[in-house]
Amino acid sequence: MTVDYWSMAFVFVLATLIGLGVIRRVSRLLHTPLMSLTNAISAIAVVGSLAVTGSDYPGIIRILGGVALFASMTNIVSGFLITDRMLKMFKRK
Amino acid sequence: MSHLTQLSAIVATVAFILALQWMNDPKTARRGVYAGVAGMVVAIAAAWIQPEIIHHGWIVIAIVAGFLVGVPLSQVPLTAVPQRTALSHAFGGLAAGLVGVAEYYLWLREGPGHFTTFRMTALVAEIILGFLTFTGSLMATGKLQEVKWIPQRAVTYPGQNLVNLGVLAGAIVLGGLIVAHPTAPWAVTWFPGIVALALLFGILLIIPIGGADMPTVISILNAYAGLSAVAMGFVLDNRLLVTAGALDGSSGLILSIIMCRAMNRSFANVLFGAFGSAPKAQAAGEQKEWKQESVEGAAQILEQARLVVIVPGYGMAVAQAQHKAQELYDQLTRRGVTVRFAIHPVAGRMPGHMNVLLAEANVPYSALVEMDEINPEMPQCDVALVVGANDVVNPAARTAQGSPIYGMPIIDADKARTVLAIKRSKNTGFAGIDNELYVKDNTWMLFGDAKAVLGELVKQLATSGGH
Numbered sequence: 189m190t191v192d193y194w195s196m197a198f199v200f201v202l203a204t205l206i207g208l209g210v211i212r213r214v215s216r217l218l219h220t221p222l223m224s225l226t227n228a229i230s231a232i233a234v235v236g237s238l239a240v241t242g243s244d245y246p247g248i249i250r251i252l253g254g255v256a257l258f259a260s261m262t263n264i265v266s267g268f269l270i271t272d273r274m275l276k277m278f279k280r281k
Numbered sequence: 282m283s284h285l286t287q288l289s290a291i292v293a294t295v296a297f298i299l300a301l302q303w304m305n306d307p308k309t310a311r312r313g314v315y316a317g318v319a320g321m322v323v324a325i326a327a328a329w330i331q332p333e334i335i336h337h338g339w340i341v342i343a344i345v346a347g348f349l350v351g352v353p354l355s356q357v358p359l360t361a362v363p364q365r366t367a368l369s370h371a372f373g374g375l376a377a378g379l380v381g382v383a384e385y386y387l388w389l390r391e392g393p394g395h396f397t398t399f400r401m402t403a404l405v406a407e408i409i410l411g412f413l414t415f416t417g418s419l420m421a422t423g424k425l426q427e428v429k430w431i432p433q434r435a436v437t438y439p440g441q442n443l444v445n446l447g448v449l450a451g452a453i454v455l456g457g458l459i460v461a462h463p464t465a466p467w468a469v470t471w472f473p474g475i476v477a478l479a480l481l482f483g484i485l486l487i488i489p490i491g492g493a494d495m496p497t498v499i500s501i502l503n504a505y506a507g508l509s510a511v512a513m514g515f516v517l518d519n520r521l522l523v524t525a526g527a528l529d530g531s532s533g534l535i536l537s538i539i540m541c542r543a544m545n546r547s548f549a550n551v552l553f554g555a556f557g558s559a560p561k562a563q564a565a566g567e568q569k570e571w572k573q574e575s576v577e578g579a580a581q582i583l584e585q586a587r588l589v590v591i592v593p594g595y596g597m598a599v600a601q602a603q604h605k606a607q608e609l610y611d612q613l614t615r616r617g618v619t620v621r622f623a624i625h626p627v628a629g630r631m632p633g634h635m636n637v638l639l640a641e642a643n644v645p646y647s648a649l650v651e652m653d654e655i656n657p658e659m660p661q662c663d664v665a666l667v668v669g670a671n672d673v674v675n676p677a678a679r680t681a682q683g684s685p686i687y688g689m690p691i692i693d694a695d696k697a698r699t700v701l702a703i704k705r706s707k708n709t710g711f712a713g714i715d716n717e718l719y720v721k722d723n724t725w726m727l728f729g730d731a732k733a734v735l736g737e738l739v740k741q742l743a744t745s746g747g748h
Contacts, residue, residue, distance in 0.1 A: 193399045196515055196523060203524040206298060207531030213305040216626070217646050219539075219633030220362060222304055222532060223503055227369045229297050229317055230510045230529030233376045235328040236517045240383050241343060242334035246390070252383040254339045259372040259379075261347025262354065264321055267369060269355035270362070272314045274637050278307040281645030 228267025504533025596669020
């Protein structure tokens with residue numbers, strides 16, 4: 189399998205620049221929820237774990253994938269839930 | 282990769298960027314969470330319906346287990362949010378590391394065609410970053426949770442940095458050799474060595490870190506967790522992983538920079554400088570006595586003020602005093618006193634920690650003011666009330682060269698007309714001498730547990746009635 193690594197590097201650089209630009213504007217009030225939100229988002233690793241767990245691979249490899257899937261899923265669930273829980277508390281009055 | 286997967290990757294990326302965009306204002310922030318969830322659901326659905334996915338049982342089990350652990354983890358008290366966050370960085374690192382290991386053995390099995398230098402380099406980076414983030418974050422979780430067998434304070438020994446860097450260098454060199462000869466028999470034998478060294482490095486990295494450095498270290502681990510997801514994207518040729526990981530990584534980077542600036546230190550100094558071990562400079566010259574104030578007297582001073590600035594620190598979180606602080610805010614506001622909370626970026630154990638605790642206690646966020654905005658107002662401030670903060674108001678940061686906190690920007694509590702400082706006890710050794718704020722002419726101490734003292738102040742104000 190060949191990977192078009194220049195286009196991947198291109199995507200990485202652009203995504204980082206967008207990330208820096210967007211996150212610089214995040215309210216300082218919200219830095220704790222920001223961290224739990226980005227943590228949930230980066231648990232997108234779930235799609236890689238899912239492919240390893242569900243494909244027709246040897247059992248031991250699928251077990252590694254299953255543990256990774258569990259870890260990512262935990263981050264997604266707890267990350268989004270706790271972010272929302274915290275954000276609900278910020279009131280202007 | 283199918284058209285559907287590619288399309289879902291675009292949709293999810295847009296959703297994630299919007300999610301972060303909406304975090305720029307507390308009014309729109311919750312919308313950001315919904316966008317994030319939507320992006321995630323689209324991405325998972327698209328990955329699951331691929332024809333290669335033929336075993337569904339384990340996927341369902343892992344997802345259900347993720348909910349069973351994730352839901353309780355999202356309900357922890359807000360004082361425990363730093364350790365929950367550190368734990369989630371650990372899970373993120375673990376997932377990346379495990380997928381990296383699985384892919385290596387898969388490629389070995391499926392033939393040498395998989396091993397390009399680029400992919401192998403990405404895979405080694407994924408494994409090193411993933412596993413060092415895993416153990417490093419677990420250690421940070423342990424320190425924050427105050428687990429018995431992990432010392433909270435910074436632990437240092439001679440040659441520590443040499444040992445740490447040696448272990449990291451060992452992992453990188455071994456990784457480099459395996460990148461060059463991925464299928465050689467010795468490479469297959471030694472491959473787990475990269476994992477072991479990365480795990481070890483993560484532990485060693487956090488041993489010399491003390492509590493005050495946690496906001497920076499959590500941010501750095503955040504960046505590593507993001508980068509390990511990026512590396513995983515390179516390994517799996519998955520653009521969505523690269524974009525989402527890059528967003529997480531850049532967030533960790535920005536937070537790290539903000540934290541470092543707020544302590545006037547560099548990344549290297551935080552990671553290898555062992556802040557906690559620096560000898561505390563004993564104040565030379567005459568030792569001034571501190572002056573104590575009664576609760577009644579303090580209540581009177583507060584009552585007569587026009588502008589009161591409350592400076593909270595980690596001590597407020599430890600004493601769970603945020604609700605009493607809110608009651609005090611209410612009592613004073615009702616009397617026409619303007620009350621602001623001055624938030625230092627590194628107050629607490631993670632970025633934004635104080636804001637979340639005070640928001641939970643129903644303090645409106647318009648009363649939460651950043652250091653840079655409050656400092657110009659401090660000379661007009663009648664009373665600065667310090668609640669469980671120490672370093673972030675210590676004037677030694679301005680004057681005492683050689684002090685470990687020299688050069689760190691502080692909240693100018695000492696410029697207020699009167700300073701009231703709540704402190705747990707009179708005789709905690711160095712702390713009183715260290716912080717000359719406590720012995721200044723215009724400073725009055727209130728000794729006792731922060732929650733109890735604030736509670737008494739509130740009671741005093743309530744009984745004296747409004748005007």
